[in-house]
Amino acid sequence: MNLAIIPARGGSKRIPRKNIRPFRGRPIIAWSIAAARDSGVFDEVMVSTDDDEIAAVAGAHGASVPFRRSPETADDHATTAAVLNEVLLRYRSLGVNPQFACCLYATAPLVRPQDLRDGLRLLREGRFDVILPVVQFSSSIWRSLKRGGDGRLVPNWPENRHARSQDLPPAWHDAGQWYWFDVVRFLESGLLWGENTGSVVLPESRVQDIDNEEDWTLAELKHQKLFG
Numbered sequence: 001m002n003l004a005i006i007p008a009r010g011g012s013k014r015i016p017r018k019n020i021r022p023f024r025g026r027p028i029i030a031w032s033i034a035a036a037r038d039s040g041v042f043d044e045v046m047v048s049t050d051d052d053e054i055a056a057v058a059g060a061h062g063a064s065v066p067f068r069r070s071p072e073t074a075d076d077h078a079t080t081a082a083v084l085n086e087v088l089l090r091y092r093s094l095g096v097n098p099q100f101a102c103c104l105y106a107t108a109p110l111v112r113p114q115d116l117r118d119g120l121r122l123l124r125e126g127r128f129d130v131i132l133p134v135v136q137f138s139s140s141i142w143r144s145l146k147r148g149g150d151g152r153l154v155p156n157w158p159e160n161r162h163a164r165s166q167d168l169p170p171a172w173h174d175a176g177q178w179y180w181f182d183v184v185r186f187l188e189s190g191l192l193w194g195e196n197t198g199s200v201v202l203p204e205s206r207v208q209d210i211d212n213e214e215d216w217t218l219a220e221l222k223h224q225k226l227f228g
């Protein structure tokens with residue numbers, strides 16, 4: 001069994017009601033649900049939430065909400081790993097034991113069904129415990145700077161001060177969209193991803209953090225270009 005888990009608590013602070021805010025005509029969580037369902041690789045697409053309105057929206061767009069998230073995993077300090085652990089243990093108590101699961105964020109409207117299929121294919125090969133999408137930093141982190149309170153700039157790696165960017169190795173960051181993982185190994189380690197983690201490379205045009213209004217606008221522009 002393959003399970004999609006979409007965490008969506010009700011208490012978003014930076015963008016209120018972020019998980020169900022309209023995004024190009026649909027609640028933003030509906031795009032994640034649709035990507036999961038259209039991928040054809042999940043036996044169940046569930047939403048983990050503490051919020052009745054989010055639960056209703058999720059259900060209306062084809063996701064299940066078999067139980068509510070606990071107060072302990074619905075506050076500002078709860079980690080994604082803690083949420084996933086709670087969900088999987090609840091399923092286990094119901095006699096449901098998925099082999100693979102995918103944590104898909106509610107605010108990841110740029111995810112394509114094919115991305116999820118690609119992640120599962122790599123996980124099934126057995127070389128990794130977790131697969132996640134990454135994107136290359138657009139500017140070399142090896143020439144990054146730290147800024148003091150007085151505005152003074154200091155290189156993080158002074159030895160690279162005079163190096164050409166093209167001579168430095170590329171660096172990647174988590175795209176912040178989804179995580180495919182082996183359920184047994186996750187429950188044993190308690191880590192969403194660790195040393196044995198593989199990746200799917202995405203272009204910057206299909207990645208966007210959404211933490212403020214400017215991010216939201218950029219995500220909508222990228223989504224329109226990608227999906228029309």
